[in-house]
Amino acid sequence: MTTVEDVPAGANDARGRVAELNAIREQARRGPSERATEAQRAKGKLTARERIELLLDEGSFNEVEPLRRHRATGFGLEAKKPYTDGVITGWGTVHGRTVFVYAHDFRIFGGALGEAHATKIHKIMDMAIQAGAPLVSLNDGAGARIQEGVSALAGYGGIFQRNTKASGVIPQISVMLGPCAGGAAYSPALTDFVFMVRETSQMFITGPDVVKAVTGEEITQNGLGGADVHAETSGVAHFVYDDEATCLEEVRYLLSLLPANNRENPPTVACEDPADRSGDALLDLVPADGNRPYDMRKVIEEIVDDGEYLEVHERWATNIICSLARLDGKVVGIIANQPQSLAGVLDIEASEKAARFVQMCDAFNIPIITFLDVPGFLPGVDQEHGGIIRHGAKLLYAYCNATVPRISLVLRKAYGGAYIVMDSQSVGADLTYAWPTNEIAVMGAEGAANVVFRRQIAEADDPEAMRVRMVKEYKSELMHPYYAAERGLVDDVIDPAETRHTLIRSLDMLRTKHADLPARKHGNPPQ
Numbered sequence: 001m002t003t004v005e006d007v008p009a010g011a012n013d014a015r016g017r018v019a020e021l022n023a024i025r026e027q028a029r030r031g032p033s034e035r036a037t038e039a040q041r042a043k044g045k046l047t048a049r050e051r052i053e054l055l056l057d058e059g060s061f062n063e064v065e066p067l068r069r070h071r072a073t074g075f076g077l078e079a080k081k082p083y084t085d086g087v088i089t090g091w092g093t094v095h096g097r098t099v100f101v102y103a104h105d106f107r108i109f110g111g112a113l114g115e116a117h118a119t120k121i122h123k124i125m126d127m128a129i130q131a132g133a134p135l136v137s138l139n140d141g142a143g144a145r146i147q148e149g150v151s152a153l154a155g156y157g158g159i160f161q162r163n164t165k166a167s168g169v170i171p172q173i174s175v176m177l178g179p180c181a182g183g184a185a186y187s188p189a190l191t192d193f194v195f196m197v198r199e200t201s202q203m204f205i206t207g208p209d210v211v212k213a214v215t216g217e218e219i220t221q222n223g224l225g226g227a228d229v230h231a232e233t234s235g236v237a238h239f240v241y242d243d244e245a246t247c248l249e250e251v252r253y254l255l256s257l258l259p260a261n262n263r264e265n266p267p268t269v270a271c272e273d274p275a276d277r278s279g280d281a282l283l284d285l286v287p288a289d290g291n292r293p294y295d296m297r298k299v300i301e302e303i304v305d306d307g308e309y310l311e312v313h314e315r316w317a318t319n320i321i322c323s324l325a326r327l328d329g330k331v332v333g334i335i336a337n338q339p340q341s342l343a344g345v346l347d348i349e350a351s352e353k354a355a356r357f358v359q360m361c362d363a364f365n366i367p368i369i370t371f372l373d374v375p376g377f378l379p380g381v382d383q384e385h386g387g388i389i390r391h392g393a394k395l396l397y398a399y400c401n402a403t404v405p406r407i408s409l410v411l412r413k414a415y416g417g418a419y420i421v422m423d424s425q426s427v428g429a430d431l432t433y434a435w436p437t438n439e440i441a442v443m444g445a446e447g448a449a450n451v452v453f454r455r456q457i458a459e460a461d462d463p464e465a466m467r468v469r470m471v472k473e474y475k476s477e478l479m480h481p482y483y484a485a486e487r488g489l490v491d492d493v494i495d496p497a498e499t500r501h502t503l504i505r506s507l508d509m510l511r512t513k514h515a516d517l518p519a520r521k522h523g524n525p526p527q
Contacts, residue, residue, distance in 0.1 A: 006224040028066045028083035036107035036460070045178060045200060046244050048088045050105035051138050054248040055101060056092035063090040064124060077146040077519050085116040086141075089124040093135070094255045097267070100128035102343070103138035106178055107139060111141030113184070114148045118155025125162040132261035134171040134249060134270035139188065139201075140178030156183050163190035168363035171258045175251060176201035176237070177244060181219075189236065192360055193254065193312070196237040197228035199245050203237075235316040235349065238321070254310060257324045257331050258364060265365050271329035273305045275504045282496040286373075288437045290413045293339045294323055296371065300334060303327075304498045309334065312357060317349035318342075322357035324366070328504045336371035337422070339412075346418045347378035348391040358398035367405040367507055369411070370423040373412040392421060393526040399423045401523060405510035407503060410434040415443050425489055430513065431506050434494050440484045446471050 003135050031037060031047065040047055052061055058091070066088070069081040086108035091100045101414070102124050104111035113121075128135040141311040144152035166172055167190065174188035175195045180203045188194045188203065196203075204225030211217050211224065223229065230237035239254075241247040259266045279302050286294055300323060301307040309325035323334045335354050337344030377388060393472070399421070407430060408423045419440060425432045434440070446467075453470040460466035484490040496500050 013279065013518065020505045024083070025112050031105065031107050032082055033107075042108055043200075045106070045140065045442075047107065048105040048140070049155075049250060051175075051177065051244065052088065052090075052092070052101060052103055054245055055138070055251060056094060056099065057096065057509065060127050061090055061101075062092060063088065064127070065089060065120050065216070066121055068116055070114050070148075072114060072116075072148050072151075077147050080109075082384045084108065085114060086111055086122050087113075087117045089120045091124075091127070091131075094252050097255070097260060099136060099255060100124055100131070100133055100135040100461065101136045101138065104141040104178070104210070106140045106142075109145055111178065112143060112145040113141060113152055114145035115151040115155060117145070118152070118158060118407050121155075122158045122162060124167065125159070128170055129162070129166050132170060132263065133169065133172045134173065134255060134258065134260060135166065136175060136255075137191070138175050138177055138429045139184075139189070142179060143182045143184050146264055151181070157427060159187050160190060167192075168262060168359075171255070171364065173251060173254065175247065175449075176203060176227075177247075177376035181205070181207055193238045194230075194236060195239045195241070195247050195251060196230060197244055198227045198242050199242060200227075200228050200244070233316075235313060235353065238312050240315070242413075244420075250310075256326075257310060257326075257451060262363055262365065266331035267330045268331075271305050271326065275328045276501045278497045279303060279500050282499060286411055286437065286496070290375075290439060293343070295340050296336045296338045296344075296373070299371065300325065300336065303503065304334075305329065313353050317347075317353040319344055319347065320350040320354050322354060325478035327369075327500070327507060330507065331366055332507070333357060333366045333368045334371065335368065335422075337374045339373050342378065343375055344373050344413075345375055345378045346392060346395070346421065347383055348386050348388050351388075351392045351395040352420075355394040355398040358395070358402055361387075362398070362402035362404050365404060367510065368402060368423070369408070369503060370406070370408040370420065370429070372408060372410045372414045372422050374415065374418040374422055375413050376416045376418045390526045392417075396421045396427065397525045398430075399522070400427050401525075403517065404427075405430055405507060405513050407431045407433070407506055407510075409499065409503075410438040410440060410484075411496075412437050412439065414438065414440045425491075431491050432512055433499075433502060434481065434484065434490045435499075436481045436493055437496075438481050438484070438493070439479050440489070441479045480502075 037047060067083050068085050069083060070085050084105060086105050087102055088105060089102040091098060102121050172191035173193045177197055178201055185203045185205055188364045202225045204223045208219050208221055208224055227240040228235060231240040239250060257266060264312050282303050285298050300309055304325035304327060309323040311323040313322055319338050321336040325332055325334055406423055423429045457463050457467045481493060485493050
């Protein structure tokens, strides 16, 4: 490997020194060797610098410490001291806004983290926090550099501490573009969003070899911690794509929806979609019959600007939808039950997914809109033993703790505790609306009638006819569309076609909302 000593010394003047500097910089830019670059591309992966070029606006990257080299000795390290030490750090712009980035260079020590490598990451994280700008990590590393021992492990501790310090202060995005094993996986888990690429990236605490040795189970790296596993099963990955270019383009799109930090609002864009556009299609999208499913995504598309939204955790806990969109050019977070999946019930995973999304929106000044069509919590021994009480309480806690503008809209069913948890007026929603198709109640009419009129039904000459009569009576008395509105639990019952205009006007009014919080170090949310 070439070192500075191998670079021909120029004349002992400024021009010679600059020529020497340019030669060293070019060497650092090229990386270790063409062979290493070819090996990277043979795996279907881009180089670290190519990834940065795709992420940032053209020509905007400013590198920090490109000439850094490790000082470790032993195990042959003193003979291998490449520039950058296997991580490229710096800042640039995305859509003209400052973003900090670090990218592991797998060609150098397999992207493994050593002391100098970690120090560079610590520095760029500190710079991002101080500048109040988003941080994107492009992860492609083989974990701690074993030859440097505990010094490498301490480097991870510094990263985790800064991830936590930055949480809720600046957006943190982890892009997994290669392996991420052991303790290294905890840094992405501490960030706001995790992107993965199929067949390229894997994340796990213990790899397939360890799993086999301990449990006897045989599994591939992708089967254990591949992109699809984390998108569908574990919920670790928020977004998954087939190739790096598409993945990085979507990171750019996400950044366009987020503020630079918690002291700013998300960027507003010019909107040509009329604020008062009528949503007549909504009248046909949602069946009045509460037992008929429909796709909530089509409802969201009809309401938001130009039908565009970015769904988070699209393939995990599919019975609830979390997405970022714009209304009249302003960013909003949308949480909605999905009747196409498990009838839109709340369960453990849906509660966790929505709770985290509510917390993210609240941290970064993104107003929250909740669309309700929820029949309740999913019943079952697995759910109860799995802790649905404490997991469901996470969503309740997140909503109650949120101070951003909050609007809820009941489209159809809203039953029991799930109605309360899904940002009802009683837990602090600023405005609550309902469509004329709404049914807000403790439970469905049939179940309620069987409880309330149990004796009358049992003693009737025709129990079934009596049951039908009592169900009808319960519906007419306690579940008609205006029951909640008459009691002030819903601010208004609106025409579905006017939903977009109503939400935009309500958000405009709530833009200046200010909430005074009690003095405390922090809350103690359910775990």
